[in-house]
Amino acid sequence: MSTAFIECEHAAKWYGQIIAVNDVTLSVPGGVTGLLGPNGAGKSTLLKMMVGQLRPSKGVVKVLGSPIWGNPQTLRRIGYCPEHEGTYEDLTGLEMVTALTELHGFGHDDARARAEKMFGVVDLKDGMHRRLGEYSKGMRQRAKLAQAMAHDPEVVFLDEPLTGCDPLARVRILEVIADLAREGRCIVVSSHVLHEIETMTSQILLIHKGQLRAEGDVHQIRALIDAHPHKVRVECDKPRALAEKLVTQEHVVAVTVDGEAIVVDTRTPDRLYPVIPEAAKSAGVYIRALTSPDDNMAAVFKYLTETSS
Amino acid sequence: MSAAKANAAKQAKVMPAKEGTILDRGYAPYQGLYTPEASRWKVIAGRMLRMSARQWWAILLMIATVIPLLVCAVQMWIMSKLFAMAPPGVQVTSPDTYVMLPWGTMTLAFLLALFAGAGQVSDDTRAGAFQFYFARPVTRDQYLVGKVVPVLVLTMFIALVPAFLLSLLRLALLPSGAEVLKKLPLVGATLVTGTVEALVLAVPAVAISSLSRKRSYVQGGYAILYLLPWIMGSIFSKVTRSPWPTLFSVPAHVENLARFVYRMPLPEGERALPVWISAAFVALLVAGSFALLRKRLSAVEVVAS
Numbered sequence: 001m002s003t004a005f006i007e008c009e010h011a012a013k014w015y016g017q018i019i020a021v022n023d024v025t026l027s028v029p030g031g032v033t034g035l036l037g038p039n040g041a042g043k044s045t046l047l048k049m050m051v052g053q054l055r056p057s058k059g060v061v062k063v064l065g066s067p068i069w070g071n072p073q074t075l076r077r078i079g080y081c082p083e084h085e086g087t088y089e090d091l092t093g094l095e096m097v098t099a100l101t102e103l104h105g106f107g108h109d110d111a112r113a114r115a116e117k118m119f120g121v122v123d124l125k126d127g128m129h130r131r132l133g134e135y136s137k138g139m140r141q142r143a144k145l146a147q148a149m150a151h152d153p154e155v156v157f158l159d160e161p162l163t164g165c166d167p168l169a170r171v172r173i174l175e176v177i178a179d180l181a182r183e184g185r186c187i188v189v190s191s192h193v194l195h196e197i198e199t200m201t202s203q204i205l206l207i208h209k210g211q212l213r214a215e216g217d218v219h220q221i222r223a224l225i226d227a228h229p230h231k232v233r234v235e236c237d238k239p240r241a242l243a244e245k246l247v248t249q250e251h252v253v254a255v256t257v258d259g260e261a262i263v264v265d266t267r268t269p270d271r272l273y274p275v276i277p278e279a280a281k282s283a284g285v286y287i288r289a290l291t292s293p294d295d296n297m298a299a300v301f302k303y304l305t306e307t308s309s
Numbered sequence: 310m311s312a313a314k315a316n317a318a319k320q321a322k323v324m325p326a327k328e329g330t331i332l333d334r335g336y337a338p339y340q341g342l343y344t345p346e347a348s349r350w351k352v353i354a355g356r357m358l359r360m361s362a363r364q365w366w367a368i369l370l371m372i373a374t375v376i377p378l379l380v381c382a383v384q385m386w387i388m389s390k391l392f393a394m395a396p397p398g399v400q401v402t403s404p405d406t407y408v409m410l411p412w413g414t415m416t417l418a419f420l421l422a423l424f425a426g427a428g429q430v431s432d433d434t435r436a437g438a439f440q441f442y443f444a445r446p447v448t449r450d451q452y453l454v455g456k457v458v459p460v461l462v463l464t465m466f467i468a469l470v471p472a473f474l475l476s477l478l479r480l481a482l483l484p485s486g487a488e489v490l491k492k493l494p495l496v497g498a499t500l501v502t503g504t505v506e507a508l509v510l511a512v513p514a515v516a517i518s519s520l521s522r523k524r525s526y527v528q529g530g531y532a533i534l535y536l537l538p539w540i541m542g543s544i545f546s547k548v549t550r551s552p553w554p555t556l557f558s559v560p561a562h563v564e565n566l567a568r569f570v571y572r573m574p575l576p577e578g579e580r581a582l583p584v585w586i587s588a589a590f591v592a593l594l595v596a597g598s599f600a601l602l603r604k605r606l607s608a609v610e611v612v613a614s
Contacts (some may be wrong), residue, residue, distance in 0.1 A: 040545040051444045054610045072346060072446030079339065080444035084437040090360055103445045104345030147441070152339050183336035 005186035006050055006154050010059035013045050020045040022210040024057070028286055029187060029222055032181045033199035035190040037207035038305060044083070044159065047190050048205060051080045051157050076104055079153035081144045083160040083190075089133035093143045094119065094189045096132060097150055104151040111150070118146040137164030145173060155186045162196050174199060194298050206304055211306045223301050229253045229265035232272055234291040236261065236280065242287075245279035246272075263293075354462075361459055366424045372468060377413040378471040382478055387388035390484040404482070408475045408495055409502065409571045411459050415560055418467040418510055419535060426460040426514025427527040430605075435522040439609055449606040457602070460511040468510070469503025491593070495571070501565045508595050509559055510535075519605040535559055552582045554605025558592070562587040593603050 004027035013021040013274045021042045048054040052068040052075055060067050066074045087096055094115055101111035117243075119126040119128040124144040127135065135143065141164060148156055158177070162170050177200055180187050187206075191197050197204065204221070206214040214221045236242055239262045243255045246264055251272060253265040267273045269292070280287050294300070361367055385407040394474055433439055442452055476499045480489050513534070518527045539559035546556035546561075555561035565587040568575065575581055 048440075048610075053440060053443055072448065075444065076343070076446045080440070082437070082440040082444075084440065087436065087438070087441075088360065090363075091356075095356075099352060099356045100441055100445065102344075103349055103442070103447050105346070105349075105446065106345055154338055155316070180336075185336050192570075 005064060006188065007062040008046075008059065009047075009062070011046075011049060011061050012058040013042075013049060013054060013057045014057050016298070019210050021049065021056075023205075024207075024210075024212045024238065025059075026212055026215050028186060028205070029203075030181075030184055030186050031203060032177060032189060032201035034185045034201050034204045035188055035207065036194065036301060037192065041191050041192075041194055041207045041305075042210040043192075045210075047157055047159055047188070049187065051078060052272070076151070076187075076233075077154045079148035079156040081107055081148035081156070081158045083162055083163065087132050087143075090131060091134065091166040092129050093124065093139075094128040095148045097128075097143065100147045101150040103106060106151065114150045114152075114215060119143075121149070121176060138151075138166050138169040142163050142169060142173065145176065147174050149176075149180070153185070156180060156187045156188070157229050158187065160191055161189060161194075162191070162193070171256050178179065190218045195302055198296065200296075202301075206301065208305045214300065219295060221304075222295050228294070228299075228303050229267050230269040230272075230292065231294045232264045232266065232269060232276070233258075233290075233291045233293050234262050234264065234280075234287060235278060237286045237288070238283065241283040242280055242285045245283045249275055249279075261289075269295075292298060324534055327494075331490060346446060346473045347449075347451070349451040350455035350458065353442075353452060354458040355445075358459035358462060360423045361463055364424070367421065367463060370421045370424075374414060374417055374467045374471055377411045377417075377431055378474060381407040381411040381471070381475055385475060385479060386482065387391060389479075393484065395538065403573075404479060405492070405495060405571065406498060406573065409477060409567050409573055410480055411471045413466055414471050415506065415563065417462050418506060421467055422460060422464045422466065422507075422510040422514040423528055423531055425463050427518050428524045429456045429460060429515045430519040430602075431521055431524050431527050432518075434519075444494055449609060450603070453599075453602050457512055457515050457599075460515055461507055464502060464507040464511040468506040468555075469500065472499040472503055475499070498570045501570050502563075505591060506563050509563060509591050512595050512598040512602075516601045516605075519602055550580070551578045555582065556586075556590075566591065 006026075006028035008024050008026045011021060011024045012019065024046060035043050035047060035171070045054060049056050050063060050068065052063075052071065055069045062068065063074050064077055068078075069073050091099070094112070097115035097118065098108070098112045098226060101114050102108060104111075106114065116125070119125045122145050124139060124146065125140045127139055132140065132143065138211070141161060145158070147162060148158070161173055165173060171213075177187055177189065189197060198218075202218045202281065203216070204214065204218050205212065206221075234242060237260070239257050239260060243257055243262045246262070247251055247255045247273070251266050251268045253267060256263045262274075264272060274289070276290065279285075312585045337457075351605075385404045387406070391402040412530055433442070473496070479495060480492055483489050483492060511581070512532050514527075515583060517526075517531045517534070521527050538555075539560050540556035542558035546552060552561075560584070565581045565584060569575075569583070569584045569587075581587075
């Protein structure tokens with residue numbers, strides 16, 4: 001039996017001659033998964049197919065083992081926090097979340113209790129009786145998060161959940177997402193702000209021009225990108241001396257001196273790391289810091305989206 | 310993409326999930342009972358009804374409804390006295406007349422349908438509220454019913470309640486129990502006429518609201534569709550002395566049906582379309598509006614707002 005919470009099998013979506021999502025096959029395990037892509041990459045379309053709001057033009061999108069389109073039984077088990085507002089300004093936050101929870105099949109009193117509890121979880125209990133029209137952007141985000149979770153879903157989809165949030169709200173939302181993942185649920189977070197995703201997970205789906213460009217752990221994906229040498233930055237007291245030692249190594253592609261540091265380009269970082277201390281020792285260099293500036297989400301994103309442009 | 314990169318992406322895809330990210334797995338899916346799926350529309354309708362009922366226009370129109378009710382009640386009381394005292398052979402307006410479509414209420418019901426109905430779907434389309442509804446176990450049909458019912462209920466409050474109360478007053482003003490029994494069908498007639506009037510006003514208003522994102526366009530379109538055939542039809546009908554110019558006039562058909570239900574004869578010199586035409590028009594209008602709504606909503610895909 002598959003352990004994937006979400007599966008796309010050759011899923012595609014087109015509008016006339018415009019292909020928004022092109023033949024995407026993927027699976028999403030439990031925990032937090034970041035859905036990355038530049039603006040217009042197709043991530044919102046893919047996300048909307050995953051939450052059953054768009055019917056795939058081709059292929060199938062399954063959530064919890066069943067096709068999601070037109071499937072109320074599965075829709076009951078998912079939560080969705082959309083990017084756009086779409087709320088009734090005249091309702092209070094509590095009224096909105098209660099009504100939306102009722103639509104999941106809970107009685108009014110149960111739905112209200114769940115909504116109140118969820119406002120507590122997102123730190124918005126003080127504002128839950130205020131009209132939505134009076135909410136700040138950050139409060140709206142938290143109210144939307146509350147409506148996505150009040151019915152206790154197994155899979156939660158969050159579209160740009162941190163947009164417009166102040167630092168305190170950001171911290172709270174990140175904590176909530178981490179808690180959901182820790183409990184064993186599946187959370188898909190769509191964002192084009194890479195550092196937001198990086199604070200939540202290293203598990204990504206990268207979409208570009210409607211196609212799935214990468215899927216999996218960001219560091220492992222980076223390791224597989226061989227067209228771009230890995231960069232290793234070494235901060236030390238005698239950078240030129242260390243550069244002289246390292247440049248002779250056959251797996252080193254280039255060495256750049258950058259102030260009190262050197263940046264070493266290599267195709268095999270695993271072979272480079274043991275060599276650096278030896279070279280430093282023989283050159284009498286004191287190493288202060290060792291970092292890998294392109295072994296991160298931004299670099300992977302840049303490499304995989306730039307190459308196809 | 311180079312072959313190496315394609316290979317890289319392929320390998321990444323089959324990589325297992327990073328281990329150790331899920332720590333406690335304390336989550337257990339909800340195993341309790343759910344409310345029946347068919348009742349989802351009630352949640353939407355209830356919320357919409359409460360929201361609409363606290364708008365200024367709804368309060369104003371409902372208060373305004375008291376005026377025709379009082380005017381007709383006083384007229385009915387006076388006429389019932391005159392009717393009882395009138396010697397045989399003297400023509401006095403029947404007090405029953407005031408029960409049928411109380412003066413001005415149809416205009417008020419039209420305005421209520423205009424305000425309440427116009428925003429039902431268009432506001433959701435504009436604000437992107439479908440993404441909240443349809444990410445839940447709510448079908449398009451449940452949504453549709455949930456949107457029509459509140460407008461219908463509010464419109465019935467004006468189209469039905471005054472006539473119903475007047476029919477009760479009419480019964481109360483009758484001198485004997487035998488006459489009360491004789492006039493009892495009047496109450497049923499108010500219910501039928503009020504329901505037909507509310508349906509014919511409310512459902513098209515909601516249907517038109519599915520055609521545009523802008524509430525003002527919907528209101529304009531609805532007002533034109535209702536008022537233009539009514540005004541033009543009335544004018545041409547007077548000029549030509551024929552009922553056919555009123556073929557597309559909603560008030561003319563409602564009045565025609567009401568006369569039939571109340572068994573009220575036409576005033577002397579006036580002509581009306583055959584009742585079956587009015588019945589067919591009303592049925593087509595309501596069914597067509599439902600069909601339009603269903604068509605607009607059944608294929609709703611929630612694209613980015």
